[in-house]
Amino acid sequence: MTTKPSSAPWADEPFHLITTPSTYLMDSHSYVHISSEMAHAHNVLIRGLNSILQQAPYVPTSTEKNYNAQDVKDLLFYVKSWTKTTSHHHWLEESFIFPEIEKFSGKPGLLDGPKNQHELFHGGIERLLAYASTTTPEEYRWEGVGGMKEIIDSFSKHLTDHLYAEIDVCLGMKALDSAGLKKTWDQAEKVAQQSGNLGLLYDIFPCVLGTADKTYEGGNPFPPFPWFIPYLVKYWFAAGNGCWRFNPCDWWGKPQPLAFIPQKL
Numbered sequence: 001m002t003t004k005p006s007s008a009p010w011a012d013e014p015f016h017l018i019t020t021p022s023t024y025l026m027d028s029h030s031y032v033h034i035s036s037e038m039a040h041a042h043n044v045l046i047r048g049l050n051s052i053l054q055q056a057p058y059v060p061t062s063t064e065k066n067y068n069a070q071d072v073k074d075l076l077f078y079v080k081s082w083t084k085t086t087s088h089h090h091w092l093e094e095s096f097i098f099p100e101i102e103k104f105s106g107k108p109g110l111l112d113g114p115k116n117q118h119e120l121f122h123g124g125i126e127r128l129l130a131y132a133s134t135t136t137p138e139e140y141r142w143e144g145v146g147g148m149k150e151i152i153d154s155f156s157k158h159l160t161d162h163l164y165a166e167i168d169v170c171l172g173m174k175a176l177d178s179a180g181l182k183k184t185w186d187q188a189e190k191v192a193q194q195s196g197n198l199g200l201l202y203d204i205f206p207c208v209l210g211t212a213d214k215t216y217e218g219g220n221p222f223p224p225f226p227w228f229i230p231y232l233v234k235y236w237f238a239a240g241n242g243c244w245r246f247n248p249c250d251w252w253g254k255p256q257p258l259a260f261i262p263q264k265l
């Protein structure tokens with residue numbers, strides 16, 4: 001269950017969040033752990049997308065009253081960071097996690113379904129990244145032909161359908177050996193973590209920290225970052241960047257009201 005910080009719309013809609021499998025499956029098999037970790041990661045992406053969809057309509061464009069170029073600049077940087085976070089998640093899966101699980105299972109093509117779904121929204125995410133990277137605050141539009149909403153609408157259903165469907169694929173891993181699956185997952189995660197670089201601390205880390213609701217469904221420890229990372233991000237890597245006002249949670253995973261939404265709707 002989501003703990004909304006106020007009665008105003010929040011990042012748990014329009015696209016619904018995923019119920020974490022560990023909250024309803026009482027099974028010690030590692031497929032529950034894997035599908036729950038995946039659900040947490042997917043909910044991070046869904047909350048980020050919802051935050052954009054909820055708040056962008058309230059950021060005035062250059063032809064509107066109360067236009068503030070800095071707010072638009074911050075929105076575009078937030079969108080850019082979310083696209084990078086989303087692409088990074090799928091790149092990690094395709095590069096490190098899926099190949100290892102397929103090898104372990106002895107079933108080549110086991111994860112072809114999710115890989116093929118990636119293709120359905122990859123182009124849209126790239127278009128959104130290009131728009132957020134090259135559009136000036138004066139040129140920026142939310143509504144209408146060529147606006148940012150149109151780009152997001154072109155892929156958001158494919159993306160969220162995929163984020164929901166992949167949990168079912170993980171739940172299907174019950175057929176594999178539990179200990180072997182856990183070992184494969186842990187090793188692939190370790191290799192994936194080692195592929196990170198300092199640059200991620202400026203965009204992907206703040207995006208993940210600010211969209212991971214640690215109070216969700218009674219509490220969870222996702223993301224499993226070392227304790228000092230929120231401090232490092234808050235006081236150094238994210239400091240002075242107004243784009244993080246669009247995050248639905250604070251640096252410690254506590255839901256906060258969406259900054260650009262009127263709270264008395």
Ligand SMILES: [Fe+2]
Pocket residue numbers: 038041042089093166
């Ligand atoms: Fe995934």
